[in-house]
Amino acid sequence: MAAQTANIIGVFDSGIGGLSVLREIHHVLPAHPTLYVADQGHLPYGSRPQTEILAFSDAITRYLLEQGARVIVIACHTASAAALYTLRERYPHIPFVGMEPAVKPAAERTRSGVVGVLSTEATARGALYKRVLQRYARGVRVITQVAPDLVRIAEEQSQHTPAGRAVLERTLRPLIEGGADEIVLGCTHFPFLADAIQEIVGANVALVNPGPAVARQTARLWPVAEQPAAIPNRYVTSGDLPAFQRILTTLIGVHAQPAALKWQASNTAFTVEVG
Ligand code: DGL
Numbered sequence: 001m002a003a004q005t006a007n008i009i010g011v012f013d014s015g016i017g018g019l020s021v022l023r024e025i026h027h028v029l030p031a032h033p034t035l036y037v038a039d040q041g042h043l044p045y046g047s048r049p050q051t052e053i054l055a056f057s058d059a060i061t062r063y064l065l066e067q068g069a070r071v072i073v074i075a076c077h078t079a080s081a082a083a084l085y086t087l088r089e090r091y092p093h094i095p096f097v098g099m100e101p102a103v104k105p106a107a108e109r110t111r112s113g114v115v116g117v118l119s120t121e122a123t124a125r126g127a128l129y130k131r132v133l134q135r136y137a138r139g140v141r142v143i144t145q146v147a148p149d150l151v152r153i154a155e156e157q158s159q160h161t162p163a164g165r166a167v168l169e170r171t172l173r174p175l176i177e178g179g180a181d182e183i184v185l186g187c188t189h190f191p192f193l194a195d196a197i198q199e200i201v202g203a204n205v206a207l208v209n210p211g212p213a214v215a216r217q218t219a220r221l222w223p224v225a226e227q228p229a230a231i232p233n234r235y236v237t238s239g240d241l242p243a244f245q246r247i248l249t250t251l252i253g254v255h256a257q258p259a260a261l262k263w264q265a266s267n268t269a270f271t272v273e274v275g
Contacts, residue, residue: 006229009218010064010072012037012057014045015155015239016247017188018075021099023252024215025073032228035067040239041263044151045078046120046187053082053122059269061087063261065094070226073097073218075188077119081126095221100128101186102210104136109206110182116175117144119186120151129186143178147171147187154189157250159196168193172200184208192251236261236272 009029011022015038022036037060039045045053057079064072074080074087077099084098101123106115115137123129124146133142149167158164175183183205185191191209198207222228235258237244248254263270 006033006068006231007070007226008032008068008229008231009034009222010037010061010067010069011035011075012039012060012064012072012079013076013188014038014078015040015043015151015189016192016244016251017151017154017190018073019248019252020188020191020209021073021075021211021214024211025218026233028212028215028219029222029228032222033231033233035064035069035234036236037064037261038235038237038239038244039261040155040237040244041261042238043155044120044148045076045082046122046148046151048122050082050122050126053079054086057083057087058090059263061091063270063272065091068229069094070223071095071097071218071221073214074099075214077101077123077187081123081128084128095223097214097218097221099188099210099214100132101184102208102213103132103142103184106182106184106206106208107136107140107142110140110180112179112181113139114141114143114179114181116178116180116183117142117186118147118150118171118175118183118190119144120148121146123186141178143175143180145171145175147190150193151187151189154192155247157192157247159193165196168196169200172197176201176205180205182206182208185210232256234259238263238270
């Protein structure tokens with residue numbers, strides 16, 4: 001089948017967050033078709049055990065490989081923390097682009113010597129983040145703020161409602177009071193809240209969005225010998241199909257007919273219903 005041999009870029013996240021990375025990939029590689037998987041049926045990943053996140057990530061990886069992925073972008077800090085190293089071991093023939101909180105550029109740029117990091121719980125307790133702090137945060141104070149409610153707010157796009165705004169203010173207060181002048185968006189959902197966050201923290205605080213760097217890394221890892229397929233970009237979700245379609249338009253201006261991804265009982269395999 002054409003779809004199974006087409007050379008594409010596979011991208012996945014627990015929900016809409018990875019679209020903040022996908023739009024950068026489309027910008028850097030406009031002729032490379034992408035297949036985006038939003039596992040909204042299992043959202044949020046951030047409060048789940050590592051073994052569960054790994055099982056979901058592995059099943060999505062197998063699906064993307066079947067569909068012809070030549071590079072897989074784990075557009076999710078949480079799934080990267082739980083699964084990146086294991087997936088690289090299990091599928092050595094395929095390059096994976098993973099995500100870690102972008103502490104390095106923030107630590108290089110901070111003038112106050114204080115960096116804030118917003119992430120999910122699973123990212124904050126993962127070994128990947130500990131290594132990032134050891135490697136890049138020497139001489140800098142890092143305030144890590146676990147912010148699960150912000151994932152929900154981004155999915156609902158409720159950041160400008162009074163309730164959403166109150167949660168954002170409460171979440172950001174320790175970073176502001178701690179003197180952070182760089183805030184790392186350590187969850188791919190958070191760039192979609194950037195306007196609201198910037199309003200609260202003020203113009204003198206920089207927000208660090210790793211999306212553009214991840215897109216450039218994806219371009220570097222695309223196997224040069226492979227011609228990208230001439231097919232449209234595709235989108236699937238394990239959540240609510242009409243809601244996903246609406247948010248694709250709102251967040252990245254895409255008018256696509258997404259497909260539904262149905263998980264089988266084992267939770268380690270799924271089928272995609274098209275149309
Ligand atoms: N977008 C995901 C990340 O980058 C996490 C959202 C979730 O908790 O499911 O960490």
